[in-house]
Amino acid sequence: MTVITLDKPGGAGSLRAVWPAILGLSVVFLVEMLDNSVLNVALPTIARELQASATDLQWITSGYSLLFGGLMMAFGAIADRFGTRRMMLIGLALFALANLAVLIVHTPGQLIAVRAAIGVTAATTAPGTMALCFRLFDAENLLMRATSLITTVGLVGLAVGPTVGGLVLQALPWQTLLVMNVPIAVLAILCIRTGIPADDPAQRNTSPLDLPGALLGTVTIVLALWTATLAVEEGWSHATPWLAGLGAVVTAIVFVVHERRTAHPLFDFALIRRPAVSASLAYEAAMGLGMAVIAFSVSLQLQLVWGWTPAQAALGNLPQIIVMLAIGPFVEKIVTRLGTQRAARIGAAAVITGLLVYALLGRYDYVWIAVALALTAGGMRVVATIAGVTVMRGLPEDQTSTGAALSDTSQEVASSIGMAVTGTIVAAALTGSLSDITGGTASATAFQNAVTTATLALTVVCAALVTWAARRART
Template sequence: MDSEPHPRRQWTLSVMSLSLLAIVLNNSVLNVAIPQLIEELDASTTEVQWIVDVYSLVFAGLLLAAGAVADRFGRKRFTLGGLVLFGLGSLLAAASDDVGQLLAARAVMGLGAAFVMPGTLSIIVQVFAPGPERRRAIAVWGGVSALGVAIGPVVGGVLVTHFGWASVFVLNVPLVLVTAGIGLVVVPEWRDPAAAPVDLPGAALGAAATVALVYAIIEAPVHGWVSPPVLGALAAAVAAGFGFTARMRRAEHPLVDLAVLRSRTFLGASVGNLLLVFGLAATLFVLTQRLQIAFGFSPLQAGLAIAPVAVAVGVSSGFAAALTTRLGTRGAVGLGLAVAAAGIFTIAWAGGYWQVLAGLLAVGVGFGLSMSPATEAMLSTVPDERSGMGSAMNDTMQELGFALGVAVVGTVSQRLYADALADLPAAARSSLGGALRLSREEGRGGVADRALDAFTTAAGVGMTVAAAVVLAGAVFAAATLPARVRPGAAVGPERVGASSSPGAAGSRGPGARGTAGPGRSPLSARWGGSQPVQRNAP
């Protein structure tokens, strides 16, 4: 693609950011509504878990296929179509009268979100030329994602308190309608008419591997990592993963070219992003509980107390492009991950809210500084005409990071908590709430004190594990990422990427055509052929 930016790129960025916010915000507000769902729908603990998890399974399983389909048939069409489908699922969820209906609606929402998430980033890559302006746009994209996670508990607390659990789904409907309506007018369409047919067997194997892995991660804290359901799911994930790899090697038009996965740049950026999201998810998961249990905050107060991390992400994201220009990709990503790790460790052993606040600000700054350059580096390993697939791989890694963060840190914390109360009844060992009920019902005040101490220590150790994981990500990124990512050029010895020569496929102007020049990389030719790539006007 040439370097001419699209004239409506800022409008497009706004629409894509709002689309992303709708997806991310809904997942974070839902947790606040769970107590009402249990009461009003008479849902069991297992049913509530599936209300949350069915979305993740459908979403994660379809990301790769959704990215490939959008590249082939039109990014705008499938991104906005997925957004409308997400809104329809939200409407069905709000109108649900029983758990079965809500489960079906959540699956529809996951299906829609699978097309929205990779589409937002690939369209941003489509309309912004490589270089500082694209870096700033990706920084805004990453900042909006963190904003949705951080403000979700606040928004959810207000909605559930005043309007009930259904309001967390109704919230999506006007946001979807407005965003899709504006998007139809301002977002340019792009498709690759010369692209090969979507590799359906590869898509099925990739979906099976991802779903099995995410299922194992979700179920591990409940059943144990060595339980038959979890081991069976892990075995299925490994088998499907081997099948997927074999298919990618043999297929004439593979869903994912394995040269990308062998790229040090891809590996460093994707693992860095995965571990960064791991740390953020684990921190918010543990801290939300700790603020309410150890500090005595209400749910709404806890949400407000966490909100500063979103401010820190937003402010630091604005400096990410300049920092990357100054320090390079390796320096910016490594520094951001190290700062985030320090923030998580500070929160882990904070004795009061001011220490928590300092840690949250550090986590937000680290996230904002590293997410944008890591994402840009990851996308540099694929040609722009395949950025839908590249975005889907990025989203898949982040989804795995989120699930792993909650599962691993949750498992560590729960195991330490239960071991500290080994002499107490099972109800006290299973959760802090059970221990507090036992203390009230039997008048055993010492049980409550022991349980609170055990919870605080277990939470601190769990978050220390998260900090260590993120710090390991900083070291790994420093060892694998290039000093700088050259705009529009392939990175690494594999020459993974598209040529930035004027003759490369994919003219950036609306409605323009470009032909593949002699500098086109082998990977780009394998994925997209040497035929023109067309970008249509909206």
């Protein structure tokens, strides 16, 4: 990871000077994160009104995430060739139409198709968020400040999504949760059109698009994400997770072989060998693994083992949200004071410490859970910002959208693996279902022991990735 300098000339001189662009990009990231969580609270209502089965509900939620995560790399490569700003505007328009289509939904199959379309259109916009942000500034401190602001808005959306959804459902039909994305997308279109200059043809990637590579890469990522989903929902005793996982391995091997042989690869693997890029991707994967076990376990523990209500459990997660918001404005100052490498190491150490606190002490008192949430949130906030900026700076200008997609995909896949590992260990420890857990019983003890085991296992992997990344960054 290279040391960030803070005195590059050129570009906008402040965030205020390009506020329409920053607002538009923040809104794009916000709506992507909201769509990950806002509809979950409406699933009982959807099941009742559309007579949807459990399998239907699974595909309503996972169909979006599978296509969103799987297509980002392909659409990033397309944006580098077609124009990042143009791709963003087209994607936002299609995203608005896809959400509006919920008004004609009458069956579970139709809703699954709409959610799939929303996932595809969201994937067209995701790589451009950071790529267009990097077009606005040359000064690294402004880039870090803008990146921190945009990601803060998105993380807030992810955190408050269920709460917003619950409040909306109190007065309006569930379709409103998707229709409300339409005016948000229109606002983003207006801001980006007025705030970001048109694509410069000289900065586009002129090499032919590797369509076979794009297809293989997409199938690999979708199968990897689907494997993790199936492992949590069905368990490894079923054949489907094994078949999906085997398919992911096979397509990954074919993808690598193809990319090494083709004259114009979708992504040049030589770029990943750059210390700045590989170290940053390792940091991001570590953060994805670490945060997955927290996201999976804390709410379940508070509600199933300790008997908290859903509202109380939501309040119990507040330390994470508060720290993420509070530390955002200080990331730039932390990096300036400590240096990029040292700040990344300290942030990663905070995440690892938080995981250990949760694994060893979280079962005894909520105060330890609050400490763990605060440490992991603060550390992840610093590391994610540094890693995101460094990945983008370590890539050629005509591959910034591909680089942004690579960064997002690494976190998405790592998070899914972390969820699968945690879910598998918990499922293996329980003789019944999660709903059978009651505080003070043997099942509650088994659940907590399993969470401790999963957290410690992922912490070891997380620490190994961080150690490798820190050494790689010194190269």
